[in-house]
Amino acid sequence: MSSQTVFRLNLGTGLEGLQAFKETIPIPSKDEILIKIRSVALNYRDVAIATSSYPLPVKDNVILCSDMAGEVIQIGDHVKEFAIGDRVIAPINVSFLYGQCRDHSQTFGGQTDGMLREYIALPAHAIIKLPKSAHSFEDWAAVIGTGSTVWNAFYGNTLLKPGDTVLVLGTGGVSITALIFAKAAGATVIVTSSSDTKLEYVKSKFGADYTINYKTHPNWSAEVLRITNGDGVNHIIENGGAGTMQQSLESVTAGGMISIIGFLSNVSQDEMPDVTMLALKKACVVRGILGGSKQQLEEAVKVMATRDLSIPVYKTFAFTREDIIAGLNYVASGQHIGKVCIKLD
Numbered sequence: 001m002s003s004q005t006v007f008r009l010n011l012g013t014g015l016e017g018l019q020a021f022k023e024t025i026p027i028p029s030k031d032e033i034l035i036k037i038r039s040v041a042l043n044y045r046d047v048a049i050a051t052s053s054y055p056l057p058v059k060d061n062v063i064l065c066s067d068m069a070g071e072v073i074q075i076g077d078h079v080k081e082f083a084i085g086d087r088v089i090a091p092i093n094v095s096f097l098y099g100q101c102r103d104h105s106q107t108f109g110g111q112t113d114g115m116l117r118e119y120i121a122l123p124a125h126a127i128i129k130l131p132k133s134a135h136s137f138e139d140w141a142a143v144i145g146t147g148s149t150v151w152n153a154f155y156g157n158t159l160l161k162p163g164d165t166v167l168v169l170g171t172g173g174v175s176i177t178a179l180i181f182a183k184a185a186g187a188t189v190i191v192t193s194s195s196d197t198k199l200e201y202v203k204s205k206f207g208a209d210y211t212i213n214y215k216t217h218p219n220w221s222a223e224v225l226r227i228t229n230g231d232g233v234n235h236i237i238e239n240g241g242a243g244t245m246q247q248s249l250e251s252v253t254a255g256g257m258i259s260i261i262g263f264l265s266n267v268s269q270d271e272m273p274d275v276t277m278l279a280l281k282k283a284c285v286v287r288g289i290l291g292g293s294k295q296q297l298e299e300a301v302k303v304m305a306t307r308d309l310s311i312p313v314y315k316t317f318a319f320t321r322e323d324i325i326a327g328l329n330y331v332a333s334g335q336h337i338g339k340v341c342i343k344l345d
């Protein structure tokens with residue numbers, strides 16, 4: 001066996017531009033390990049890249065997706081810390097090991113080939129060996145992009161503390177991961193969604209403390225202030241971007257933190273609030289987040305293993321072109337709560 005199936009994206013042709021190719025299975029160099037990929041988690045980013053709405057550069061014919069879990073099947077001569085059969089994950093970018101992301105061109109599935117393939121050779125120093133636990137490959141794939149990003153938001157600057165109040169916008173991968181990690185840290189969590197059914201689900205299943213439907217409460221920051229007795233929240237997982245920033249700035253407490261993560265609700269620059277004046281009045285931190293490092297992902301993996309936490313995988317699709325496109329369309333439709341994965345047999 002020397003060839004594998006990979007899925008590359010012909011840019012500018014939408015999800016239908018995803019095509020299967022037969023390519024050579026790489027041979028690991030002395031410092032690399034060869035990984036057989038067992039699960040790939042999808043992200044909204046993959047949909048945005050395929051539909052040409054991603055704000056950062058992307059190369060044509062990129063192998064899509066950034067998040068995979070798999071097992072080691074071959075080891076370079078200089079690699080001592082891995083054994084055949086080890087279960088592993090990679091961070092979203094092998095140059096982003098700690099600190100801040102300085103070179104996003106190396107983030108998988110954008111300008112660097114990603115994970116929609118059967119095998120990948122990667123530098124051993126960047127790889128995380130997974131702890132022994134009952135988690136499946138899907139469970140581990142599901143924590144990579146969103147888990148490291150949320151960890152960066154909560155612990156990369158002003159630290160989240162027990163007793164803090166966290167506001168998460170929406171019920172997708174980033175939001176549910178934030179809900180689970182914030183509850184594990186002893187925070188009170190408010191979740192917003194366009195759907196009452198989803199809100200009931202996140203309350204009963206994942207222990208959201210308060211919920212707000214942002215469709216029936218378009219002025220949802222008033223609800224946040226009502227729930228927090230006028231104080232506002234300590235930490236906001238900002239998934240909307242330009243279109244939700246005004247209300248996030250109204251929802252944050254004095255000195256609180258807004259982690260700018262998503263760009264799901266775009267408005268033109270003329271409709272943008274005066275962020276400088278609003279942030280000044282709240283003395284708050286408005287912090288852009290660009291993924292999370294290997295170190296942050298390792299900390300997220302540790303809490304999953306020691307506290308037996310899982311990021312919910314709502315639906316799983318097969319490793320065929322038809323199914324992968326159906327999976328990306330499913331993510332684009334926003335029906336899911338948490339993550340969507342591709343399973344490789």
Ligand SMILES: NC(=O)c1ccc[n+]([C@@H]2O[C@H](COP(=O)([O-])OP(=O)(O)OC[C@H]3O[C@@H](n4cnc5c(N)ncnc54)[C@H](OP(=O)(O)O)[C@@H]3O)[C@@H](O)[C@H]2O)c1
Nearest residue numbers: 044169170171172173174193194261262263265290291334
């Ligand atoms: N900066 C980074 O490093 C980074 C890392 C990961 C993701 N992201 C970005 O973060 C965003 C979320 O990613 P994801 O993978 O979690 O996406 P996802 O799984 O597709 O979740 C999207 C969810 O966001 C909610 N939503 C949409 N518009 C909203 C609005 N106006 N207000 C509040 N919620 C809204 C919806 O929840 P309901 O259905 O409940 O309404 C939707 O289901 C995307 O823009 C993604 O590109 C950025």
